[in-house]
Amino acid sequence: MNAPLPSAALLHQNALARIEEGDLNSAQALLKDALRLAPDSLAAYSTLVRVSQQLGRLAEAKSHCERLIELAPDDPSLVLWLGWLNFELESFDEAKSCAAYVEDAALGRSRDALRLLIFACGRSGDWHRAAIAFEKLTALHPDGIDEIVESAFGAFADHLLKRYHARAFADVVDLGRQMPSQFASAKCMTVDQVAFAVSDSCLRLGQYGEAIRALEDRIPATGGPQLPKPVLASARSLCLVTSLMPSRLAIQKRAVKSWLELGAQVISLNAAHERTILEGTFPDVQFVTAPRHAEGRFGKPYVYVHDMMTVLADAPTRTVGLINADIVLSPKAGPLLDKALAETRATLVCGHRYNVDTIDRADAPDSGAQIYEGGYDWFLFSPESAIVYMDAPFIFGGPWWDIWLPACALSSKITVSMVRDSVAFHEYHEQRWDETMYRELGQDFIRTMTATSRQGEGRFNMRLSELLGTAHALFENDKPSAQKFSWLSPLLRSLIALDSCVL
Numbered sequence: 001m002n003a004p005l006p007s008a009a010l011l012h013q014n015a016l017a018r019i020e021e022g023d024l025n026s027a028q029a030l031l032k033d034a035l036r037l038a039p040d041s042l043a044a045y046s047t048l049v050r051v052s053q054q055l056g057r058l059a060e061a062k063s064h065c066e067r068l069i070e071l072a073p074d075d076p077s078l079v080l081w082l083g084w085l086n087f088e089l090e091s092f093d094e095a096k097s098c099a100a101y102v103e104d105a106a107l108g109r110s111r112d113a114l115r116l117l118i119f120a121c122g123r124s125g126d127w128h129r130a131a132i133a134f135e136k137l138t139a140l141h142p143d144g145i146d147e148i149v150e151s152a153f154g155a156f157a158d159h160l161l162k163r164y165h166a167r168a169f170a171d172v173v174d175l176g177r178q179m180p181s182q183f184a185s186a187k188c189m190t191v192d193q194v195a196f197a198v199s200d201s202c203l204r205l206g207q208y209g210e211a212i213r214a215l216e217d218r219i220p221a222t223g224g225p226q227l228p229k230p231v232l233a234s235a236r237s238l239c240l241v242t243s244l245m246p247s248r249l250a251i252q253k254r255a256v257k258s259w260l261e262l263g264a265q266v267i268s269l270n271a272a273h274e275r276t277i278l279e280g281t282f283p284d285v286q287f288v289t290a291p292r293h294a295e296g297r298f299g300k301p302y303v304y305v306h307d308m309m310t311v312l313a314d315a316p317t318r319t320v321g322l323i324n325a326d327i328v329l330s331p332k333a334g335p336l337l338d339k340a341l342a343e344t345r346a347t348l349v350c351g352h353r354y355n356v357d358t359i360d361r362a363d364a365p366d367s368g369a370q371i372y373e374g375g376y377d378w379f380l381f382s383p384e385s386a387i388v389y390m391d392a393p394f395i396f397g398g399p400w401w402d403i404w405l406p407a408c409a410l411s412s413k414i415t416v417s418m419v420r421d422s423v424a425f426h427e428y429h430e431q432r433w434d435e436t437m438y439r440e441l442g443q444d445f446i447r448t449m450t451a452t453s454r455q456g457e458g459r460f461n462m463r464l465s466e467l468l469g470t471a472h473a474l475f476e477n478d479k480p481s482a483q484k485f486s487w488l489s490p491l492l493r494s495l496i497a498l499d500s501c502v503l
Contacts, residue, residue, distance in 0.1 A: 008038035015047060016490035022370040027051050042071055043491070046498045049081065058089050075459060076106035077499055083116045084502075092124035108413075111141050112501060115148060122155035125163075127178040130156070134180050147342025149182050156183065157194050169201035176201075176214060237318035238341060238380075241311055242325045243303045243396050244268040244285070246277045251326045251427055253282070254359055258329040260284055262337060265317065268325075269308050269396075271301035294395045298437050302395035305405075313386040320386065322396070322405075323378040326426060328359050333423035340380050340503060343417055348409040349380040349503060351419040353426040362425035369422055373493070376402045378424055381409075388412050393444045400441045403489060404449065406496045410460045411452050416500040442488065446471050460499045467491060 006014075011034035018027035031048040035041060045068040052061035062085045069078045083098030099117035102109050114137040121130035138145050156179065163171045176198035183191075195214055202211035240259050244252055259266055267286045270278060271293045279287050288311055293301040305322075312320040319341050329337075340349045354362070354369040361367045379402075389408055394401035406416045446468050453465040471488050 008034040008041060008044065011037070012041070012044045012047065013487055013490065015044075015051075016494065019047075019051065020372070020374045020490070024051050024055050028055065040071055042068065042498075043494055045071065047494055049085075050497060053085065053088075058085060061085055062089060076102045076109050079105075080109065080112055080116060080501075083120070087116065087120055087123070090123070092120045092126075095120035096124075096126070096129075111137065112415075114140070115152075118148065118152050119155045122152055123159050125159050125175065127156070127175065127180065131178070131180040134182050138182070145182065147339060150342075151339055153183055153191070156180075157191075160194055161197055164197040164201060169204045172197055172201040173205060173207065173210070238263060238337075239265045239267060239312070239315040239317040239320045239383075240323050241267045241269060241308050241315075241320065242323050243270055243290075243308070244274075244278050244282060244325050245397075246274055248326060248429075249281060251328070251359065255323075255326055255328045256282060256285060258331070259323070261331065262329055262333060264321075265315075267311060267315075269303045269311060271295070271303070274301060294398075298395070298398070298434065300397075302397050305392040305394045305396055305401050306390055308396060309386045309389050309392065313383055313390075315383045317383070319380055320383045321378060321380040324353075324397075324426075327353055327377050328362065328425045328427075330362065330423045330425065336419065336421055336423055336503075340417070340419060343380075343503065347381070347415040347417050348385070348406060349417050349419060350376040350406050350500075351378040351380075351424050353377040353424045354422045355426050355428045357428055359425060359427045369425065371420065371422070372426070374489070375493075376406065377426065379405055385414065388414065391448065393448060394441055398441055399438050400445045400489075403492050403496070404445055406500065407449055407464065407492065408452065410496065410499050411449070411456045411464065413456075413458065416496065417503040418497070418500050419503050443475065446475070446488075460495070463495055463498075464492075467495060 011030050015027040015030035015034065018024070018030060028048065028051050031044050031051065034044045035048065038044065045064055049061050049064045049068060052058075052064060062082065065078065065082045065085055069075070069082060072078060079098050079102050083095045083102070086092070086095035086098060096117055099113045099120060103113035103117070106113070114133045117133045118130050118137070121127060121133065134145075134148075137148060160172060160175045163175065176194075179194075199211045199214035202208070202214060244256075256266055265286070266284065267288055268275075268278065268282070269288050269290050272289050275287045275289055278285075290301075290303040290307055292307070293303055295301040308322060312322075340351075343349055353372050355372050356362045356367050356369045362369060389405060392401060392404060392408075394404055409416050449464060450468045450472060453461040453468065467488075
């Protein structure tokens, strides 16, 4: 007797499992099979776009994204996604069209639309339009303009330097005159390259006065080019909260050292007896005694996310965060960390980890580092927004809390930005959730987020409510095994990714 053919939902679930294993090619094949069976599946198309993009198959990703838009024409986030794909494909006019559409059609996404427009105009030489977009963005979001300036300057510099290397000196001089005024405060290394390119082009055209003016801001009184100062680690207004463990101390020492070197203050929330054990081992960490823990429920003194949020809400820093105790941040994470910190006034930043066999070679090109798609290991947000996450019934170090956090943010209309760069590393070790813990906390997730999504508005809450309604119907009168319950987690992550930005 022939085995029954797999359903589209099962193929999608298998594809998500392949993504977690890092086998993107197999995942893409499974998704295409799923779409042959269910050609209108939003979830499968969304995952296929993401996988194709990660594989560098941008033309395919664009085609799938266009189909996704046909299926959900009222979703501006999909048009933004298409715009960034066009940007990566250097189809800048199409990217600008996507940005303009979203700016007009979705006021709530105007910041994201203007950001895309600035990048696309910068790379295509449409700098007058970029300057107008900068003015609009400054009026809408004055607190976030510095981050846009630092991250977007590279797009403008790339276009100008290409014209310079093509010996189009008149174009370079014109571009130097059109450079948006916001870039006067840019401090990245490329600023010097642009200044010298403009100055050299002026010299070649006999415009000696302009050549001097192009350089005068880059040359201090002592002579020589003025190189931008690197951001000092101590200048980062960041407080990270974790819960250190009395075991696996060596890797946690490496982790804490990496956070301190990047300028973070570190706080560890622990049960009283663990604090006594750990304080001497981690002299640079501020320890706080947890008001309660979950040892009676789950056999270990896990602390509650709610209590961590209480600590974070009182932090004196501009940005706060949660990070798993064994996550080592790369020394190269500084620029990306600064970019993330600039986002956190109205955004939740979530980061994936990369698994490695040994942390000593984490940054090596041949380290074999693999992104872990099964959850998130570090988060950044403002201390003011910690109150949004106070209702968490979850424990730190257990399952579901890391999915609940971005789901709660999106449900509360807080933008979520994902970091996929290889800046956070985790030394591989065996990990198995206790089945009771996984099931009980999963049911806590369904219960709390069902209530939240029903009260909220918007597309994310509607989709989340429908998904959790299905889960509730399946598990209402049942105690499912962890394996049976596990289909919910990848679908939730896919739903979160659909409504999130990539930082």
